[in-house]
Amino acid sequence: MKKLIATTLISLCSSMSYAAQFPLAVKAENGTVILEKKPERIIVLEFGLLDELKLLGVKPVGVGKSDSTEGQDPAYLQEFIKDIPGVGTRDEPSLEAIANLKPDLILGEISFIAKLLPQLNKIAPTVLLNGILGDTKVQIKNLKILSEITNNEFKVDGIVKHHDQIRNNAISIAKKSPQKNVLMGYVTPSGVFRALSANAIATPILKDLNKVNLIQETSSMHRVELTVEGIIQKNPDQIVILLTDGDSSPYKKLQENPLWKDVRAFKSNQIYFLDRNVWAKTHGLEAMQIKYEEAIKSGFLTGTPQNQFSLNEIN
Structure with missing residues (x-):
């Protein structure tokens, strides 16, 4: 019993040691964004950022969807977002739909919606990242930013290690041909x-x-x-x-x-x-x-x- 309590306390202290302090200054592609408190109602307008929220176990309250020419949303994300309302497409979101969900943070792709930044900032603090064109290093950077915002930094090392194992295995196989x-x-x-x-x-x-x-x-x-x-x-x-x-x-x-x-x-x-x-x-x-x-x-x-x-x- 004592061992269980000790293990629990160590785990709790480890998680607490990662906890971000708010107000938090987030260095994004659209400059430094100040978040006064940990966001609880996040809207995400890019699939790569949604992907990384999923890995962190954070459910958004609204998502940007595929447009009519692209087919369905990625299959591996569909179960995760099946009950989450859409707010238009990733590059042409509905400002009204976003506002109706009362978000306290909006996440988006810099190359998609930079032109909408003034309107989005009136609804909620908006963090724009390089999601759709980000290579592995950029995606890990995004993951770290999102983990800090959501107090999930303790999960990052395990996520990255798992990714690297799969990537390195593929590279090893490829080099044999x-x-x-x-x-x-x-x-x-x-x-x-x-x-x-x-x-x-x-x-x-x-x-x-x-x-x-x-x-x-x-x-x-x-x-x-x-x-x-x-x-x-x-x-x-x-x-x-x-x-x-x-x-x-x-x-x-x-x-x-x-x-x-x-x-x-x-x-x-x-x-x-x-x-x-x-x-x-x-x-x-x-x-x-x-x-x-x-x-x-x-x-x-x-x-x-x-x-x-x-x-x-x-x-």
């Missing part, structure tokens, strides 16, 4: 291939996994359109098709082009199908872990033909 040149992107309903550009967050992840993104140019939209002729000219070793909500029908449209059969990656069975919701829509730490796990399970890292979406099934 020769480096491959790849194209990664999604297909529009009309059959146009949109490849992720050099400045897309997937590019450094691919580099981690011993892959080279053949798209060297940058784009404000983080993608470039390629014709089938353009794909053939790039001559990738592998192609990753990012499926929206598991829908392979756009890929079928792409296959209708008679030149598709001349694509080397197609002929060598090096087409892989991964989740667009994870690879192109959210980059929180849990999403990163899912990316690495998908890359392993699909066979993409080792060049093993994929089983989940065989070309015969899609044809």
Whole structure:
């Protein structure tokens, strides 16, 4: 009994030693934000930041959602937010819906809603971070900021350690195979291939996994359109098709082009199908872990033909 009490006290003291002192000065992308007290009603307008709140065990009172062109919200977040009201999309939230929820903190993406900052600040203190384009280091930085705001700093080391184990395992597997040149992107309903550009967050992840993104140019939209002729000219070793909500029908449209059969990656069975919701829509730490796990399970890292979406099934 004494041992149990001692252990409990040690745990309690450890948690208390991490507790942030309020008022708290938060260094964000939109400057230093002063929080007078620990927020209890948080609205989050970016999936990566939502991802990290989930890892910390903090439920928001409102969330920004996917827009109509993006498909569903990421599957791994759906259970967590199923009872949480939406407040519009992540880049065009409803100010009225946000105000009605009476938040005491708003979290958002600097590149999405910086223009709305004056209006949002009138509703509640607003912290803007680099979520959608943040690499692993940035996501860990975001996690630490959110953990301080919510008094969950004692959870950070375990979360980061778990992420690093998954990441390092994927990197180790990838290094056992020769480096491959790849194209990664999604297909529009009309059959146009949109490849992720050099400045897309997937590019450094691919580099981690011993892959080279053949798209060297940058784009404000983080993608470039390629014709089938353009794909053939790039001559990738592998192609990753990012499926929206598991829908392979756009890929079928792409296959209708008679030149598709001349694509080397197609002929060598090096087409892989991964989740667009994870690879192109959210980059929180849990999403990163899912990316690495998908890359392993699909066979993409080792060049093993994929089983989940065989070309015969899609044809």
